[in-house]
Amino acid sequence: MTTADIGLIGLAVMGSNLALNIAEKGYTIAVNNRSPARIDEFVTMAKEQGLAGKVIPKADLAEFVQAVSRPRSIIIMVKAGAPVDAMIEQLLPHLEQGDAIIECGNSLFTDTQRRFDYLKPKGIGYLGAGVSGGEEGARHGPSIMVGGSKEQWHNAEDVLTAIAAKFNGESCCAYLGEGGAGHFVKTIHNGIEYGDMQMIAEVYGVMRDGLGMAPQACADVFKEWNRGPLNSYLIEITGHVLAAIDEPTGKPLVELILDKAGQKGTGVWSAIAAQQMGVPATAIEGAVAARSISSRKDERIAAEKIYGKRSAGKADVTLADLEQALLAGKIVSYAQGFAVIAKASDENGWKLPLSTIAKIWRAGCIIRSRFLDQMAAAYAKGDNANLLIVPDFVTLMKENHGALRKVVAAGAVGEFPLICLSAALSYFDSYRQAQGTANLIQGQRDFFGAHGFEIEGRGKDLHGEWPSTLGN
Ligand SMILES: NC(=O)C1=CN([C@@H]2O[C@H](COP(=O)(O)OP(=O)(O)OC[C@H]3O[C@@H](n4cnc5c(N)ncnc54)[C@H](OP(=O)(O)O)[C@@H]3O)[C@@H](O)[C@H]2O)C=CC1
Numbered sequence: 038m039t040t041a042d043i044g045l046i047g048l049a050v051m052g053s054n055l056a057l058n059i060a061e062k063g064y065t066i067a068v069n070n071r072s073p074a075r076i077d078e079f080v081t082m083a084k085e086q087g088l089a090g091k092v093i094p095k096a097d098l099a100e101f102v103q104a105v106s107r108p109r110s111i112i113i114m115v116k117a118g119a120p121v122d123a124m125i126e127q128l129l130p131h132l133e134q135g136d137a138i139i140e141c142g143n144s145l146f147t148d149t150q151r152r153f154d155y156l157k158p159k160g161i162g163y164l165g166a167g168v169s170g171g172e173e174g175a176r177h178g179p180s181i182m183v184g185g186s187k188e189q190w191h192n193a194e195d196v197l198t199a200i201a202a203k204f205n206g207e208s209c210c211a212y213l214g215e216g217g218a219g220h221f222v223k224t225i226h227n228g229i230e231y232g233d234m235q236m237i238a239e240v241y242g243v244m245r246d247g248l249g250m251a252p253q254a255c256a257d258v259f260k261e262w263n264r265g266p267l268n269s270y271l272i273e274i275t276g277h278v279l280a281a282i283d284e285p286t287g288k289p290l291v292e293l294i295l296d297k298a299g300q301k302g303t304g305v306w307s308a309i310a311a312q313q314m315g316v317p318a319t320a321i322e323g324a325v326a327a328r329s330i331s332s333r334k335d336e337r338i339a340a341e342k343i344y345g346k347r348s349a350g351k352a353d354v355t356l357a358d359l360e361q362a363l364l365a366g367k368i369v370s371y372a373q374g375f376a377v378i379a380k381a382s383d384e385n386g387w388k389l390p391l392s393t394i395a396k397i398w399r400a401g402c403i404i405r406s407r408f409l410d411q412m413a414a415a416y417a418k419g420d421n422a423n424l425l426i427v428p429d430f431v432t433l434m435k436e437n438h439g440a441l442r443k444v445v446a447a448g449a450v451g452e453f454p455l456i457c458l459s460a461a462l463s464y465f466d467s468y469r470q471a472q473g474t475a476n477l478i479q480g481q482r483d484f485f486g487a488h489g490f491e492i493e494g495r496g497k498d499l500h501g502e503w504p505s506t507l508g509n
């Protein structure tokens with residue numbers, strides 16, 4: 038009987054493309070899906086692409102598991118949440134000691150950690166692997182962030198590194214740490230993705246409303262920027278989205294799309310994780326908040342009726358200012374994202390390699406960009422310091438924060454919402470300020486709650502002589 042090198046359950050968009058990618062790299066793959074119709078559709082697709090010989094379709098779960106050679110590596114790519122737990126329970130009776138489940142959806146990292154802990158005593162390995170790159174990436178090379186059982190990682194390593202994107206010949210797949218480490222890193226990847234997308238949207242808003250630019254003119258600028266320091270997948274696709282024309286009306290498609298952004302959870306999870314660990318990630322938080330405000334269209338319409346449309350005229354910024362502002366904002370956002378990862382690594386004992394993470398984000402994933410190569414090089418030099426104090430990025434920030442300031446100021450005066458860019462600027466200004474204003478907050482806390490404050494050279498738990506009555 039032919040045995041498969043690997044198995045995959047869940048043949049929707051991501052699973053079917055990953056399976057085709059695996060087959061194309063020469064591995065035999067057994068496939069299964071809850072609804073058998075999807076298996077038939079997949080087999081047709083595999084035939085059309087000349088890959089049917091590498092595919093073993095099995096609608097019966099027991100037969101599917103039997104078709105995979107031992108120790109088994111079984112990818113599950115089903116809807117995140119309860120379906121993953123249900124799938125694990127269905128698989129368990131068929132698995133044997135040493136086999137592993139590799140869950141590749143966008144799972145909450147604490148769920149992955151729980152599943153890892155649940156399966157470990159049963160002798161079943163559990164790998165939580167974040168996969169980024171959408172449909173195209175899954176088919177031709179995603180970025181894969183793996184966490185979980187190290188021993189079983191080695192069983193699947195060849196397949197996963199072979200199907201991942203390559204940057205200068207290096208695979209964009211790496212084992213990052215135990216338990217939920219891979220899914221944590223994928224979550225923060227998505228948080229950074231939210232920040233990038235929001236900052237790009239804010240700059241588009243200034244171009245559209247402050248500079249009176251039509252979508253095609255904006256598209257041309259993004260195309261141009263993609264040749265410079267902002268070179269990245271998101272800048273590239275922004276150019277295409279802005280240039281697209283709606284065939285039935287002949288109008289720019291972007292002007293017809295409702296301004297309500299969806300979100301599936303990873304941005305919120307990133308913001309919550311950052312807050313829980315006490316790491317400021319204002320760009321991610323701002324981006325999540327901006328999506329939430331966008332979804333409240335009815336409220337925004339009502340509020341505009343009360344306050345009127347923005348009345349300010351042309352924005353006093355150039356396209357060069359916008360390009361530099363975006364670069365500075367992105368550096369701050371990535372500095373925050375990596376700081377969250379560094380803290381999570383310490384708290385969970387994951388030993389997350391920041392340089393490797395930057396490296397596997399250089400190709401395949403949604404946030405792939407030129408400057409991730411610079412970040413990988415910076416982190417490779419040693420410590421996990423905040424990027425804002427790493428020499429290469431200090432130079433970049435010194436060159437570009439003035440433009441960020443100018444754009445944020447123009448936004449405030451010109452009534453453009455720049456939630457994410459202004460959050461990035463305020464973080465930068467707070468981070469670089471040796472004397473802040475929290476001395477006043479400590480005084481207030483002591484006044485109303487006797488929480489104590491510190492005075493250098495005099496001790497930590499000091500109290501003020503505050504008035505006992507107010508009002509005079
Ligand atoms: N779409 C994207 O661009 C990206 C998605 N992801 C993540 O990858 C995962 C898969 O995404 P996608 O391909 O879009 O598919 P969906 O998230 O739409 O999930 C559909 C798949 O899940 C299966 N499924 C749903 N419920 C169950 C259940 N209770 N038991 C068994 N199977 C079930 C479906 O089976 P059936 O056919 O029977 O309904 C189908 O195969 C998700 O976690 C997603 O967040 C990650 C990166 C990018």
Ligand SMILES: O=C(CO)[C@H](O)[C@H](O)COP(=O)(O)O
Pocket residue numbers: 143168169170171227230299300301302303304403
């Ligand atoms: O993981 C992804 C890309 O990396 C998915 O496309 C995800 O759906 C994006 O998040 P959201 O739907 O919340 O915008």
